Amino acid sequence: MHGVKRVQYSQAALEAKKQRDHDKLKAYLALSDDVIARKSHDMSNEAFELTTRLLRMNPEFYTVWNYRRDMFIESLFPQRSPSEVNELLSDDLSLTFELLKQHPKVYGIWNHRRWCLEHIPDGPSPDDVNGYRNSTWNKELFVVEKMLDADARNFHAWNYRRYILATMPFPPPPKSELAYTTRKIEANFSNFSAWHQRSKVLTTLWETGELDRVKSIEEEFELVRNAMYTDPDDQSVWIYHAWLIGNGNYAARLQFEITSIQELLDEQPDSKWCMESLVRYKRLLIEKHAENLGDKKALVDSCLELLAKLRDIDPPRRRRYDEIAEGIRSGNEMQ
Amino acid sequence: MSGSELPKLARVAHAGHCNRCLSALPSSHIQIDASRLAIGFYCFGTLDLLGSIYEKTKEIEREGWREWLWHQQTNRPYGTDPEEYSEYDTPHLIMTYTAILSLAILRDDFEQLDRNGIVRFLQACQREDGSFTSFPNGGESDLRQVYCAFAISSMLDDWSGVDVDRAVSFIQQCSSHEGGYGQQPTGEALGGTTYCALASLYLAPSVSDLHAPNPHVTTDERRRTIRWLLQNQASSGGFSGRTNKDADACYCFWCGASLHILGVGDLVDRTAFLSYLASCQFKFGGIGKAPEDRPDPYHTYLSLAALALFPLEDADPSWKLPRLNALWNTTEDTADWIRQHVPLYTVKAQSPVRK
Numbered sequence: 001m002h003g004v005k006r007v008q009y010s011q012a013a014l015e016a017k018k019q020r021d022h023d024k025l026k027a028y029l030a031l032s033d034d035v036i037a038r039k040s041h042d043m044s045n046e047a048f049e050l051t052t053r054l055l056r057m058n059p060e061f062y063t064v065w066n067y068r069r070d071m072f073i074e075s076l077f078p079q080r081s082p083s084e085v086n087e088l089l090s091d092d093l094s095l096t097f098e099l100l101k102q103h104p105k106v107y108g109i110w111n112h113r114r115w116c117l118e119h120i121p122d123g124p125s126p127d128d129v130n131g132y133r134n135s136t137w138n139k140e141l142f143v144v145e146k147m148l149d150a151d152a153r154n155f156h157a158w159n160y161r162r163y164i165l166a167t168m169p170f171p172p173p174p175k176s177e178l179a180y181t182t183r184k185i186e187a188n189f190s191n192f193s194a195w196h197q198r199s200k201v202l203t204t205l206w207e208t209g210e211l212d213r214v215k216s217i218e219e220e221f222e223l224v225r226n227a228m229y230t231d232p233d234d235q236s237v238w239i240y241h242a243w244l245i246g247n248g249n250y251a252a253r254l255q256f257e258i259t260s261i262q263e264l265l266d267e268q269p270d271s272k273w274c275m276e277s278l279v280r281y282k283r284l285l286i287e288k289h290a291e292n293l294g295d296k297k298a299l300v301d302s303c304l305e306l307l308a309k310l311r312d313i314d315p316p317r318r319r320r321y322d323e324i325a326e327g328i329r330s331g332n333e334m335q
Numbered sequence: 336m337s338g339s340e341l342p343k344l345a346r347v348a349h350a351g352h353c354n355r356c357l358s359a360l361p362s363s364h365i366q367i368d369a370s371r372l373a374i375g376f377y378c379f380g381t382l383d384l385l386g387s388i389y390e391k392t393k394e395i396e397r398e399g400w401r402e403w404l405w406h407q408q409t410n411r412p413y414g415t416d417p418e419e420y421s422e423y424d425t426p427h428l429i430m431t432y433t434a435i436l437s438l439a440i441l442r443d444d445f446e447q448l449d450r451n452g453i454v455r456f457l458q459a460c461q462r463e464d465g466s467f468t469s470f471p472n473g474g475e476s477d478l479r480q481v482y483c484a485f486a487i488s489s490m491l492d493d494w495s496g497v498d499v500d501r502a503v504s505f506i507q508q509c510s511s512h513e514g515g516y517g518q519q520p521t522g523e524a525l526g527g528t529t530y531c532a533l534a535s536l537y538l539a540p541s542v543s544d545l546h547a548p549n550p551h552v553t554t555d556e557r558r559r560t561i562r563w564l565l566q567n568q569a570s571s572g573g574f575s576g577r578t579n580k581d582a583d584a585c586y587c588f589w590c591g592a593s594l595h596i597l598g599v600g601d602l603v604d605r606t607a608f609l610s611y612l613a614s615c616q617f618k619f620g621g622i623g624k625a626p627e628d629r630p631d632p633y634h635t636y637l638s639l640a641a642l643a644l645f646p647l648e649d650a651d652p653s654w655k656l657p658r659l660n661a662l663w664n665t666t667e668d669t670a671d672w673i674r675q676h677v678p679l680y681t682v683k684a685q686s687p688v689r690k
Contacts, residue, residue, distance in 0.1 A: 021361060021362040021363070022362075024365075025361075025362040025365070028362070028365050028368075032368070057365060058365050058366050058368055058369070059366070060366045060367070060368075060369055060370070061368065061369045062369055062425070062427070062469065062470075062474065063425045064427055066470075066473065069473070103366075104365075108475075109474045110475070111473075111474065111475045115473070145401060153579075153580070155517075155518065155522065155523055155525065155577075156443055158522075158523065159519060159521075159522055162521055169652060190579045191579075192523065192578040192579050193523055196511075196513075196523045199512065200521050205465070234579070235566065235577055235578050235579050239513050239578060243512045243513075278524060278597045315570070315604065315607075316568045316570060316572070316604040316607055317565055317566075317567070317568070317602075317604070318601045318604070319602045319603075319604070320565050323602065
């Protein structure tokens with residue numbers, strides 16, 4: 001539905017296309033009617049194959065995914081060995097991977113994939129009950145990587161990646177996920193999803209003590225400064241920077257970053273993000289470190305000057321900047 | 336460009352587009368076959384906003400649609416314990432929400448509404464963590480379903496199907512450091528889910544005054560979210576759904592309505608907003624996601640709903656649209672109908688009337 005562009009056809013080609021569309025629709029509707037008529041009672045292999053055909057035509061048909069799962073539970077799994085069950089599930093994992101390549105954002109396909117993973121049987125032997133699971137789950141990161149290579153912003157894939165890392169029996173260490181985000185960010189600074197993932201991974205590494213928070217934040221500020229200087233217009237970088245600043249309780253860091261951003265602004269006088277960030281961080285200084293400020297008035301005036309410039313270069317947000325300026329003038333808390 | 340320089344809203348053409356979609360969809364749309372009720376809602380909603388339900392459709396058609404909608408109400412599992420839903424029934428949370436709205440637009444009296452059944456259904460869909468799945472025993476769970484559960488409960492004026500505290504807690508966990516809310520905890524903020532989160536938090540039964548600070552949204556969350564939402568308005572006037580993505584007409588609703596709910600709708604650049612949506616109009620009717628794109632009922636409806644929330648004083652009268660209830664996502668007239676007919680007990684002429 002999104003972004004289907006119009007194509008020009010000759011009269012004859014148009015007629016042929018109409019006929020093809022008509023035939024396709026007829027076939028789909030017939031198949032759909034057949035499958036739905038069977039779903040309350042038919043658990044046969046034949047019905048199973050029909051659901052495969054129907055799902056290939058319409059992978060968003062959640063009722064049919066449900067029916068397929070019921071067939072697994074009611075008739076295909078019972079009386080089959082763990083090895084056969086594992087094979088059936090592997091086939092469905094292949095099917096969903098194939099469908100995802102054409103339909104990367106369909107909830108039902110991702111959902112069915114999770115279901116398959118969660119139903120892998122114990123095996124291959126009583127001494128190795130997790131063998132099937134480990135081997136299958138280990139391949140999932142590869143699948144997600146392929147999906148993210150195709151579309152690095154696909155939030156279904158990122159959410160799924162986080163699900164796999166949280167659930168797989170032997171996840172790779174968080175540091176390796178950190179390295180993955182580094183690769184994605186270096187490939188494209190605009191990839192906000194990668195920066196976002198990085199913030200999640202770092203939080204975990206700080207909580208577990210695997211990385212020293214203070215040192216790590218220093219390094220992150222360095223990383224983000226490089227990105228800022230490379231492309232000051234990229235929104236992702238500034239959002240990540242704001243995350244690093246956090247609630248602004250550390251005055252020295254605020255001052256340092258303000259100075260650094262000001263230097264960038266001197267080189268790029270029209271950079272909206274530089275100005276917006278300076279206003280934000282200066283306001284944090286005013287709000288949180290008033291007692292240590294030398295010249296509060298100079299800070300306030302600087303903010304008002306920046307907001308006046310922002311009104312000019314960023315017209316869609318003019319009213320917002322006016323509102324902020326009003327807040328600063330009347331000494332109100334940040335809105 | 337001032338409001339008076341904008342092109343007109345092609346009302347007749349857009350009504351025509353949705354009317355055609357109500358009759359039939361081409362084979363390229365096979366993938367939305369399972370979402371017919373949602374598509375129906377976008378079409379009915381468009382006609383409702385354009386005030387053309389009665390002009391453009393016949394009573395016999397409206398009767399047919401009401402009948403079709405009631406046909407989708409499922410209240411008996413096939414051959415299993417009547418107290419439990421089996422996966423054969425597949426009632427769907429999002430479709431239930433759109434069905435109720437559609438029936439209200441079509442001015443149904445809701446005599447056939449299985450209110451108890453719907454409450455049981457909501458209970459069956461809620462998970463441990465407070466989120467809701469699309470259907471009992473399975474389906475994806477994210478903020479879209481939470482919103483639908485809240486909207487349905489609010490329309491029924493019956494919250495017994497929802498553990499509100501747990502649901503609110505889930506929503507709050509979806510709050511992102513960027514501002515806005517993601518699909519799930521740890522997810523990136525998205526325009527659609529931000530609307531779902533905010534609308535839910537403002538629909539919650541503990542919130543009676545929409546102008547007072549919402550107890551479920553911290554000052555910090557509110558501030559971050561407003562900043563994030565406003566940054567999503569591109570210079571073209573359209574909104575994007577998240578950081579570093581292109582503008583898309585549907586996000587004019589998801590993000591615009593979010594700002595409206597937060598009480599800061601005035602901060603949106605209205606002229607640019609309207610100008611972007613005007614340019615998304617397709618020359619044969621309907622509104623697409625971006626200029627030159629093919630239209631569809633989803634983008635058509637949401638564009639009009641967004642425009643209803645942000646009227647422009649000096650725009651051509653063709654742009655005048657009725658007031659929209661931003662929390663339920665329907666016109667205020669339809670919202671009134673819902674209040675009078677959907678709950679089990681309604682207050683009519685000073686005395687409660689049991690339906």
